[in-house]
Amino acid sequence: MADARLTRKDRSKQEMAAIERKLMQLIRGIEGVTPGSVLEAASTILQVAEPKVPFVTGDLFRSGYTAVESDGKQHAAEVGFGFGGAPDYTIFVHEIIENNHPVGQAKFLQSAVEETMNRIPSIIRDHIKKNSGLNSA
Numbered sequence: 715m716a717d718a719r720l721t722r723k724d725r726s727k728q729e730m731a732a733i734e735r736k737l738m739q740l741i742r743g744i745e746g747v748t749p750g751s752v753l754e755a756a757s758t759i760l761q762v763a764e765p766k767v768p769f770v771t772g773d774l775f776r777s778g779y780t781a782v783e784s785d786g787k788q789h790a791a792e793v794g795f796g797f798g799g800a801p802d803y804t805i806f807v808h809e810i811i812e813n814n815h816p817v818g819q820a821k822f823l824q825s826a827v828e829e830t831m832n833r834i835p836s837i838i839r840d841h842i843k844k845n846s847g848l849n850s851a
Contacts, residue, residue: 751841756791763826768818
């Protein structure tokens with residue numbers, strides 16, 4: 715059983731890496747990207763994911779987070795659940811699609827990224843306009 719979980723986990727990592735590459739391509743294509751605009755995009759993904767999170771104790775729901783890293787030229791956002799491995803069951807709840815969740819669903823973060831991906835450029839653009847005084851443009 716552990717081997718199947720590892721395979722599923724590895725497959726999920728590959729899927730998320732492919733999605734991340736697509737998102738980064740979209741973000742790189744937008745001039746003037748700022749850490750705040752990237753955080754805005756990540757926050758939007760988190761907001762879309764939250765209603766999909768299976769809810770029993772609330773620990774998984776409360777573990778949602780966003781973060782931005784910047785080297786001054788490039789900015790990378792991270793959005794996820796279970797930062798630092800808590801709760802330790804996050805990956806299994808996300809990946810095991812056979813589980814029946816009375817509230818929420820498996821693949822809650824992945825589906826949120828997929829639903830939001832096409833909106834990322836406009837979220838970033840709108841944030842930059844709003845915070846740079848370019849609203850009238």
